[in-house]
Amino acid sequence: MTPKQLTGVQGRLGEFLEDLIEPIGRSERRHWAGIYVQGLLLDGDRKSVQPMAARLAGAEEQALNQFLNQSPWAVTEIQQRLAQRLSEDGHEPVCWMVDETSFPKAGEHSVGAARQYCGTLGKIANCQVAVSLHWRQAELSYPMSWRLYLPKEWCEDAARRTEAHIPAEVVYQTKTDLALELVGQAMAWDVPRGVVLADSFYGNDFSFRAALRERHLDYAVAVEPTTVVWTEDPNQVPVAASAKTGRPRRYPKLADLPPALSLEKLARQLSKKTWRMVTWRIGTKGPQRSRFALTEVWAAHGWRAQKHPPRVREWLLIEWPEGAAAPADYWMVWRADREEAPSLLRAVRTARGRWPIEQDYRELKEELGLDHFEGRGWPGWHHHVTLVTLAFAFLRSEQLRFKKNFTCQLTPDPAPPTGSADPDDGPMSVVPDDVQ
Secondary structure, three states: OOHHHHHHHHHHHHHHHHHHOHHHOOHHHHHHHHHHHHHHHOOOOOOOHHHHHHHOOOOOHHHHHHHHHOOOOOOHHHHHHHHHHHHHOOOOOOEEEEEEEEEEOOOOOOOOOEEEEEOOOOEEEEEEEEEEEEEEOOOOEEEEEEEEOOOHHHHOOHHHHHHHOOOOOOOOOOHHHHHHHHHHHHHHOOOOOOEEEEOHHHHOOHHHHHHHHHOOOOEEEEEOOOOEEEOOOHHHOOOOOOOOOOOOOOOOOHHHOOOOEEHHHHHHHOOHHHOEEEEEEEEOOEEEEEEEEEEEEEEOOOOOOOOOOOOOEEEEEEEOOOOOOOOOEEEEEEOOOOOOOOOHHHHHHHHHHHOHHHHHHHHHHHOOOHHHOOOOOHHHHHHHHHHHHHHHHHHHHHHHHHOOOOOOOOOOOOOOOOOOOOOOOOOOEEEEHHHO
16 A cells, blocks of 8 residues: 555554454554554565564554564454454355465574475475465455464474473474364354365375364365275275184275275276366456366275274365366365265365465565564564454455445356256356267
């Protein structure tokens, strides 16, 4: 925003923030929270404390630094209030999106910084990594909450923990653990539930999908083509009689189980009639369409090692663009409240619905300085990303304010699309491959 634009929205910004920042506590803290959010919204190449203080009338660099890095205010209730505000406004989510983003760092003192895979650079580099959970509606998405990933070397180094003010209760957790913690937190907040979407880093993890099922959450998560499945229910395989001595056998022998297939091998075995051409979205470059198939599978995770986790039916969605030498993408889809398969159109629209999170990350970084935090401590990092989230949510509210004819509900199609029996599918189309 330009200074003139910021002046024009200050009244609405104050009203927007008033209830959300109440948990910060004393009035001077709330004052500096408002100043910090204004600094994030104001145009400028760098959104760290020093340059923001220089751009804002009445801002004091020392006071902002103290508020950001030393004030003992928690972020969880602020995030909860923001999530619940949308819920109270009747904004039903379409999905919850799980992902991670990285922040390249030059030194080793920033909390959580280590040599690890940096998605921003596309290689192993010194960086911080954060896991986030985003709420997405038909035309709106925003981050609900964040977790900073701490590598083991950080968790086990008492001196670094003390220097970075890492709370004693923080222990090592995998990124998948952090994602599930975010999901559990959102459920505890009692905000409307959405279908969980995630990339293959999370989708490949059998325990991640099992944890979502235990929570009765629908999901559509990407998986790699090397994932191994059965196309027949392994729970229906008879258990052979045991020998006269020893314990009775509880599970079938490996030789008695159905053949386990990789997803790519399964895709190549599907009949031609299984594939359909689907147009799932009208984008800025025109209709987005490709060829898809949907089939039931049972994950064979750990079967060679004779592990026996609960085996449930999932629906495998495969995209194989026409003319391509191999399938492009795979997803595991599960619905908590229905035994029958989702319609192909619904499955495609859901699985392909994760794209806004990359747009969110880009806007959070390029427009609001998500990756501009220059402090080294745990409290400061969490304060910064929470205030950036508030600034982002305010911008979203301003966009909605000026967008005519906007609705936060999916507009139902007056007539169901060809090939779909699901009333939730909307106005996209699915056409048999053999009539293209």
